[in-house]
Amino acid sequence: MSMYTETIMWHNQSGHNKRPLEGATHVERGNNPNCGDDLSLEVTLENGVIKDAAFSGSGCAISQASISIMIDLIKDKAVMDAKKICDAYLSMVKGESVSEEMVDALEDAQIFEGLSKMPARVKCGTLGWHCLKTVINQL
Amino acid sequence: MTTMNHKGDFPIYETHPGMVYLDHAATSHKPDIVTRRTESYYKTSNSSPHRGAYLLSVKSTELYDRGRKEVLDFLGADERYSTVFTKNATEALNLIAQTHVMENVKAGDEICVSIDAHHSVIVPLQLVAKRKGAILKYLYLDRTGTFENDAITAKTKILALPWISNGLGKIHDVKALLKRAHDVGAVVILDGAQAIGHIPIDFAELDVDFFTFSGHKMYAPQGIGGLVAKKELLEAMPPFLTGGDMIEYVTEQTTTYAGVPERFEAGTQNVAGVVGLMAAIDYIKSYGLTKIHEHEMALTSYALEKLKALPFIEIYGPEDISKRGALITFNVEGIHPHDVASLLDEKWVSIRAGHHCTQPLMKHLELSASCRVSYGFYNTIEDIDKFVDAVKYAREVFGYVDVY
Ligand SMILES: Cc1ncc(COP(=O)(O)O)c(C=O)c1O
Numbered sequence: 001m002s003m004y005t006e007t008i009m010w011h012n013q014s015g016h017n018k019r020p021l022e023g024a025t026h027v028e029r030g031n032n033p034n035c036g037d038d039l040s041l042e043v044t045l046e047n048g049v050i051k052d053a054a055f056s057g058s059g060c061a062i063s064q065a066s067i068s069i070m071i072d073l074i075k076d077k078a079v080m081d082a083k084k085i086c087d088a089y090l091s092m093v094k095g096e097s098v099s100e101e102m103v104d105a106l107e108d109a110q111i112f113e114g115l116s117k118m119p120a121r122v123k124c125g126t127l128g129w130h131c132l133k134t135v136i137n138q139l
Numbered sequence: 140m141t142t143m144n145h146k147g148d149f150p151i152y153e154t155h156p157g158m159v160y161l162d163h164a165a166t167s168h169k170p171d172i173v174t175r176r177t178e179s180y181y182k183t184s185n186s187s188p189h190r191g192a193y194l195l196s197v198k199s200t201e202l203y204d205r206g207r208k209e210v211l212d213f214l215g216a217d218e219r220y221s222t223v224f225t226k227n228a229t230e231a232l233n234l235i236a237q238t239h240v241m242e243n244v245k246a247g248d249e250i251c252v253s254i255d256a257h258h259s260v261i262v263p264l265q266l267v268a269k270r271k272g273a274i275l276k277y278l279y280l281d282r283t284g285t286f287e288n289d290a291i292t293a294k295t296k297i298l299a300l301p302w303i304s305n306g307l308g309k310i311h312d313v314k315a316l317l318k319r320a321h322d323v324g325a326v327v328i329l330d331g332a333q334a335i336g337h338i339p340i341d342f343a344e345l346d347v348d349f350f351t352f353s354g355h356k357m358y359a360p361q362g363i364g365g366l367v368a369k370k371e372l373l374e375a376m377p378p379f380l381t382g383g384d385m386i387e388y389v390t391e392q393t394t395t396y397a398g399v400p401e402r403f404e405a406g407t408q409n410v411a412g413v414v415g416l417m418a419a420i421d422y423i424k425s426y427g428l429t430k431i432h433e434h435e436m437a438l439t440s441y442a443l444e445k446l447k448a449l450p451f452i453e454i455y456g457p458e459d460i461s462k463r464g465a466l467i468t469f470n471v472e473g474i475h476p477h478d479v480a481s482l483l484d485e486k487w488v489s490i491r492a493g494h495h496c497t498q499p500l501m502k503h504l505e506l507s508a509s510c511r512v513s514y515g516f517y518n519t520i521e522d523i524d525k526f527v528d529a530v531k532y533a534r535e536v537f538g539y540v541d542v543y
């Protein structure tokens with residue numbers, strides 16, 4: 001099955017999460033020197049809740065769609081819930097088993113399950129998620 | 140236009156008949172003769188070379204030593220040269236850096252490297268330059284593969300460059316560069332990894348110092364490669380890896396070393412690899428490099444024509460097709476190279492995307508990545524057509540409506 005589904009192409013092209021974030025409380029830059037993906041995740045945290053998030057930079061469709069889908073998922077969520085989603089996603093793309101409940105929580109991000117069979121692209125599809133993990137781990 | 144089709148020589152196409160393999164520059168597929176002879180070695184002659192007095196050891200020693208001679212003949216190198224086997228070009232390049240370069244370069248000396256050199260050329264020389272306080276300088280190239288400066292000076296002790304650049308496809312004017320370097324007394328490390336098996340090579344017309352190659356990029360098995368060098372250079376070099384086979388006498392505190400080339404081959408060697416390498420040389424000779432090169436040039440010219448007809452493609456490397464090896468690097472407007480490669484894979488077209496182990500070149504050309512198609516004797520015009528169709532498909536997926 002193609003990784004380049006409508007959802008991924010839509011996120012890659014819509015750009016609704018690719019914007020400057022005024023008053024961001026956390027910024028984390030991630031890059032893959034191998035292919036030149038270079039994305040920054042910006043997050044506004046308020047009382048342990050992700051009030052807003054956005055990204056900037058450049059990268060392939062997989063890296064941009066994946067960070068954009070992630071942003072839609074984590075917005076308005078408590079940091080602890082975002083962390084659970086993030087861990088589940090990273091397990092899924094490594095081909096590890098993820099509970100049904102967490103698979104449901106991944107919503108659109110489930111599309112990236114196929115990355116577990118595309119070792120050359122895993123780094124693209126996890127770039128934004130690693131930025132999120134770093135932000136959360138620093139709290 | 141070429142109508143040649145030699146896929147039948149390559150068993151991989153029996154397993155994957157629909158595959159369009161265009162990543163030959165990374166590694167080649169193996170003709171039947173190579174897999175058969177390698178298997179036959181293990182069935183009929185397997186033994187430890189250089190160590191036993193018995194029949195099979197003598198046989199495997201003979202095969203191994205014959206390999207050196209066949210490599211020399213294949214390159215037109217006379218008795219002034221010797222072959223040293225390694226596991227690949229990378230090991231050969233490290234060997235040269237750690238022995239010849241380490242021994243001969245002093246603080247303040249210059250090592251000159253062509254910016255399109257592979258990481259396996261650059262990194263070992265960087266290490267030596269740092270250790271010795273030597274200065275690493277670059278010959279820069281633009282996106283068409285034209286040199287932008289001349290960094291060779293009276294202080295240059297080493298010039299290192301690829302014969303054919305795996306990032307731009309440029310065939311360098313090796314004869315002129317060898318002369319330029321020799322005029323200032325420099326020794327040249329010529330990385331032949333993308334040249335061997337693609338273009339006719341004749342050392343008799345050149346004055347080569349060091350030449351390195353990998354068998355697996357020229358139809359031979361993975362795990363065998365080597366360097367061909369002037370004996371006078373090898374004689375003056377200290378050992379690289381040490382241990383069994385490369386010694387003369389070992390006492391508790393000291394060792395004397397074997398002569399050239401054995402001094403540079405420590406431990407039990409890859410005889411099956413050498414057998415496979417000889418089979419690959421036989422395969423290449425059975426068609427002849429002139430014919431192979433003509434076929435690959437025809438593919439280059441056809442692919443360039445098809446790609447140039449697409450306004451959304453940017454092509455790198457020389458305009459002059461006679462200066463091009465069997466590969467083309469390019470970018471597709473609006474699609475990241477890694478997405479291009481993944482979308483082509485959906486159509487069973489295998490290409491490479493990324494920096495091709497030439498990050499300094501990419502940085503200099505201000506490219507973050509590129510796509511690369513590369514081909515060998517088994518590729519066909521039909522492969523190029525399928526590749527171009529797959530590129531058009533990639534544009535469609537990305538929502539472009541192209542009119543051709
Ligand atoms: C020009 C060039 N030099 C050196 C190498 C290194 O070859 P290997 O990885 O077989 O050692 C390669 C291939 O990767 C190459 O394209």
